[in-house]
Amino acid sequence: MIAQQLVNGLMLGGIYVLVAVSFTLFFGCLNFLNFSVPALFMLGGFLTWAGVAAGLSWPLAVLLALTVAALASLLVERLTWRLQRGGPPLIPLVSSLGFLILFENLVLVRWGSDARAIPSPFGDANWRIGDVVIGLPQLFGLILSISLVFGLQALLKRTKLGRGIRSLAENAETATMLGVEVDRVAPRLFLLAGLFCALAGVLFSLSYQLVSPYMGDQVALKGLSAMVLGGMGNIWGAVIGGLVIGLVEIFAVGALSADHVNVVVFGILLLSLIIKPTGLFGDPALGQQKL
Amino acid sequence: MLEAAGISAAYGPVKALAEVSLTVAEGDVMAVLGANGAGKTTLLRTLLGLLPAQAGRIRFRGEDITRLKPAERVRRGLVMVPEGRRVLTSLTVEENLLMGAYPRRDTPGPAELDAIYGRFPNLAQRRHMKAVVLSGGEQQMLAIGRAMMARPKLIMLDEPSLGLSPRLTAEVFALIASLNAEGIAILLVEQNAMLALEASRHALVLELGRTAFDGASPALLQDDRVRRAYLGGSAPEDTPHHTPPEGVPP
Ligand SMILES: Nc1ncnc2c1ncn2[C@@H]1O[C@H](COP(=O)(O)OP(=O)(O)OP(=O)(O)O)[C@@H](O)[C@H]1O
Numbered sequence: 106m107i108a109q110q111l112v113n114g115l116m117l118g119g120i121y122v123l124v125a126v127s128f129t130l131f132f133g134c135l136n137f138l139n140f141s142v143p144a145l146f147m148l149g150g151f152l153t154w155a156g157v158a159a160g161l162s163w164p165l166a167v168l169l170a171l172t173v174a175a176l177a178s179l180l181v182e183r184l185t186w187r188l189q190r191g192g193p194p195l196i197p198l199v200s201s202l203g204f205l206i207l208f209e210n211l212v213l214v215r216w217g218s219d220a221r222a223i224p225s226p227f228g229d230a231n232w233r234i235g236d237v238v239i240g241l242p243q244l245f246g247l248i249l250s251i252s253l254v255f256g257l258q259a260l261l262k263r264t265k266l267g268r269g270i271r272s273l274a275e276n277a278e279t280a281t282m283l284g285v286e287v288d289r290v291a292p293r294l295f296l297l298a299g300l301f302c303a304l305a306g307v308l309f310s311l312s313y314q315l316v317s318p319y320m321g322d323q324v325a326l327k328g329l330s331a332m333v334l335g336g337m338g339n340i341w342g343a344v345i346g347g348l349v350i351g352l353v354e355i356f357a358v359g360a361l362s363a364d365h366v367n368v369v370v371f372g373i374l375l376l377s378l379i380i381k382p383t384g385l386f387g388d389p390a391l392g393q394q395k396l
Numbered sequence: 397m398l399e400a401a402g403i404s405a406a407y408g409p410v411k412a413l414a415e416v417s418l419t420v421a422e423g424d425v426m427a428v429l430g431a432n433g434a435g436k437t438t439l440l441r442t443l444l445g446l447l448p449a450q451a452g453r454i455r456f457r458g459e460d461i462t463r464l465k466p467a468e469r470v471r472r473g474l475v476m477v478p479e480g481r482r483v484l485t486s487l488t489v490e491e492n493l494l495m496g497a498y499p500r501r502d503t504p505g506p507a508e509l510d511a512i513y514g515r516f517p518n519l520a521q522r523r524h525m526k527a528v529v530l531s532g533g534e535q536q537m538l539a540i541g542r543a544m545m546a547r548p549k550l551i552m553l554d555e556p557s558l559g560l561s562p563r564l565t566a567e568v569f570a571l572i573a574s575l576n577a578e579g580i581a582i583l584l585v586e587q588n589a590m591l592a593l594e595a596s597r598h599a600l601v602l603e604l605g606r607t608a609f610d611g612a613s614p615a616l617l618q619d620d621r622v623r624r625a626y627l628g629g630s631a632p633e634d635t636p637h638h639t640p641p642e643g644v645p646p
């Protein structure tokens with residue numbers, strides 16, 4: 106029972122990890138709390154369903170969904186972050202919230218508000234170890250999300266773009282002085298971070314086989330909490346935060362009921378922030394060592 | 397090589413620079429002096445394009461760069477070593493050096509890094525450590541090494557001796573002289589006026605964002621009236637003794 110919950114929690118956490126890392130990239134590098142993330146997550150998941158429902162093959166539907174989400178992310182870059190930078194910092198945040206509502210309602214207008222069941226391409230494939238059942242789509246999702254974080258880490262450490270991103274994250278003024286152009290880095294970052302959360306949406310739809318125009322809201326709230334829990338702007342903090350929140354959620358369902366999940370998850374988040382306001386990995390002494 | 401004509405700059409409503417002109421010739425060392433808040437840092441930031449010039453033109457190597465982005469100016473060889481060094485503490489020493497080459501179109505090879513490490517053995521030992529572990533002097537060397545990675549034609553240094561011991565200050569000035577001997581022009585902002593005037597051929601004195609003196613450094617050093625007004629009035633004999641770095645004209 107406990108082993109099963111551990112497995113389920115980690116696999117749910119894998120999805121939160123991707124969303125939390127996406128928030129972290131936006132916040133850590135650009136100091137931008139991007140509220141369009143839930144919509145990008147939803148576009149990934151929902152459009153995969155729409156593609157399959159329209160008769161596309163799975164890979165094609167996923168590709169289409171990711172492409173649309175990536176373009177949506179670039180649109181947000183142009184129209185919120187780039188256009189409204191330099192003004193009051195809350196303006197891009199509010200307008201990204203506007204995009205969240207816009208994207209969700211566009212999907213709602215086209216496909217309605219009902220949750221849709223999406224068949225799994227893996228059927229009911231699972232793996233049994235003793236009493237523990239491991240769903241293959243979920244396992245695939247967890248492995249993929251952790252591998253993507255390692256890939257992201259390598260990109261940040263070993264490429265010129267990665268060094269530019271980390272320089273911007275530490276000190277935008279110094280980075281500019283050295284010749285980093287934020288207007289060139291930002292679109293790539295929006296593409297990367299947008300793909301991370303859209304892919305999380307795809308994995309969610311594969312694992313839980315249910316999509317809706319609002320599927321991103323709850324998940325992104327958990328992803329955001331995972332970032333805060335991990336320490337605002339630290340990638341590995343976001344990973345641990347995501348896994349912890351996934352575990353807490355599954356154990357809360359098991360021990361209490363589904364209705365108690367948010368009380369427990371956010372109660373624990375608030376409690377941990379009272380004990381350590383900077384989050385698990387947000388060392389104030391390393392305050393500027395983001396990403 | 398670098399010509400600024402009548403440049404003005406402001407922080408919002410606060411005017412910080414009013415119609416300042418200067419010319420740095422090929423191979424020149426020019427010092428910029430002035431009291432705290434005179435606008436020295438603002439001048440460098442405007443020349444690099446971190447702050448827009450509200451009036452005036454800036455030319456660099458025969459080209460008007462007034463409207464170019466900082467990255468474009470760095471790519472053309474106009475490079476800054478900022479006030480307070482500003483090394484990127486979350487990056488390693490080597491990554492900091494690579495960031496110096498960021499706007500370049502080619503990738504710096506290991507030989508280039510080795511040349512920097514040859515000059516700065518302390519940095520070589522710490523190449524894979526986070527720059528946060530460096531001492532103030534090492535950070536200054538890293539900031540200068542980083543500037544060299546940009547293949548500079550002119551380096552602007554903002555108070556490179558700030559917080560350094562006299563011995564390290566002499567080392568930094570010797571380094572500046574040897575860069576100059578390699579053909580790199582220098583624009584040097586310095587609090588230590590005597591040191592700066594001895595290390596430079598020309599000097600510009602700023603006062604409340606305006607040019608108060610522009611001429612040959614020895615002339616400024618001799619001019620009693622100017623010295624009293626802008627250099628704290630101390631005669632050269634009263635200043636702490638130091639040896640001028642090699643290769644610098646007296
Ligand atoms: N970011 C800023 N915002 C508003 N005003 C500023 C800013 N930076 C500088 N100033 C103002 O511009 C004027 C010139 O400042 P600047 O930093 O260029 O002086 P400085 O000569 O470099 O002084 P210091 O010797 O202390 O480094 C000062 O009056 C200062 O208060």
Ligand SMILES: [Mg+2]
Nearest residue numbers: 436437438479
């Ligand atoms: Mg200054």
